[in-house]
Amino acid sequence: MDVQESLQHDADVVLHHGDCRRLLEHMPAAFVDLVVTSPPYNLGKPYEPRLHIQEYLRQQQIVIEECVRVLKPSGSICWQVGNYVENRKIIPLDVKLYPIFESLGLRLRNRIVWHFGHGLHASHRFSGRYEVILWFTKSDQYYFDLDPVRVPQKYPNKKHFKGPKAGQLSGHPLGKNPTDVWAIPNVKANHVEKTEHPCQFPIELVERLVLAMSPPAGVVLDPFLGVGSTAIAALMHGRRAVGAETDETYLDIARDRLRAAEAGTLRMRPMSRQVYDPANPTANVPPQTVSLGRSLQQEVFRRARQCVAH
Numbered sequence: 001m002d003v004q005e006s007l008q009h010d011a012d013v014v015l016h017h018g019d020c021r022r023l024l025e026h027m028p029a030a031f032v033d034l035v036v037t038s039p040p041y042n043l044g045k046p047y048e049p050r051l052h053i054q055e056y057l058r059q060q061q062i063v064i065e066e067c068v069r070v071l072k073p074s075g076s077i078c079w080q081v082g083n084y085v086e087n088r089k090i091i092p093l094d095v096k097l098y099p100i101f102e103s104l105g106l107r108l109r110n111r112i113v114w115h116f117g118h119g120l121h122a123s124h125r126f127s128g129r130y131e132v133i134l135w136f137t138k139s140d141q142y143y144f145d146l147d148p149v150r151v152p153q154k155y156p157n158k159k160h161f162k163g164p165k166a167g168q169l170s171g172h173p174l175g176k177n178p179t180d181v182w183a184i185p186n187v188k189a190n191h192v193e194k195t196e197h198p199c200q201f202p203i204e205l206v207e208r209l210v211l212a213m214s215p216p217a218g219v220v221l222d223p224f225l226g227v228g229s230t231a232i233a234a235l236m237h238g239r240r241a242v243g244a245e246t247d248e249t250y251l252d253i254a255r256d257r258l259r260a261a262e263a264g265t266l267r268m269r270p271m272s273r274q275v276y277d278p279a280n281p282t283a284n285v286p287p288q289t290v291s292l293g294r295s296l297q298q299e300v301f302r303r304a305r306q307c308v309a310h
């Protein structure tokens with residue numbers, strides 16, 4: 001298998017080593033169905049220089065403008081961010097970034113709160129246990145399919161007790177809307193998906209976005225790809241994936257993870273798994289391995305081989 005870098009319009013996966021701005025400038029307008037990303041938070045992590053907040057926002061704006069240009073009119077952008085911290089003050093990046101999206105005419109559909117259980121223990125404020133996904137659409141005619149991401153009803157057998165529907169199930173048979181608060185474990189040291197990347201997001205977080213916001217065979221873009229969580233989630237569900245990453249080490253890990261998915265050996269936390277409940281350990285099912293499915297695998301990597309590096 002040989003996954004290469006340059007943009008092929010019909011490729012199933014494109015992993016670009018380099019600045020996402022170089023990848024984006026080669027991309028035609030209205031090419032992408034969904035953008036899912038977690039950009040650098042300007043925290044001085046090994047992969048990011050710490051910038052003045054205004055310079056950080058200026059750089060983010062350049063990428064966001066390009067993402068909007070390459071997005072189809074029916075498309076969505078999911079920008080997953082936490083807080084920037086300066087002199088012990090927190091600056092919520094979604095609040096800072098919202099005006100950029102708004103000025104580009106995007107429409108906010110949800111501000112999804114991603115709640116998780118592990119993180120730093122603060123001593124001068126409450127410990128932070130959530131981050132945010134800003135979900136924007138480019139227009140009012142946007143792709144959205146709730147059914148694949150419905151979650152089990154709390155009382156699945158509950159019935160209407162009066163009126164013309166008396167005796168019929170009152171909840172949707174496929175489950176309920178997962179709401180805009182998602183409890184999904186973050187990828188810390190003992191998470192089955194953990195790599196050496198300090199800030200990868202869980203594949204199941206992206207799966208829900210991919211399934212609800214992109215059509216089958218659609219194109220999913222992650223301009224800040226990291227170790228490829230978005231690409232894996234997209235390919236697992238029969239979408240195409242495009243991503244850029246400046247750090248070759250992380251990109252190598254992304255390639256390895258895609259190969260493991262191809263071989264059916266990539267271990268990951270399944271989307272349907274309950275958050276660990278110490279009071280009910282039998283409900284805690286083990287992680288599963290993921291396979292991309294034979295025909296897709298062959299197609300993905302056959303086409304990837306045709307890509308020519310810059």
Ligand SMILES: C[S@@+](CC[C@H](N)C(=O)[O-])C[C@H]1O[C@@H](n2cnc3c(N)ncnc32)[C@H](O)[C@@H]1O
Pocket residue numbers: 018019020021037038039040041047048197199200201202223224225226227228229230244245246247250
């Ligand atoms: C928060 S991490 C994303 C992690 C990713 N969601 C995952 O699950 O692996 C941001 C990534 O963006 C990369 N990066 C920073 N600036 C970049 C740029 N201009 N173009 C492409 N990648 C960049 C960093 O190296 C880092 O791996």
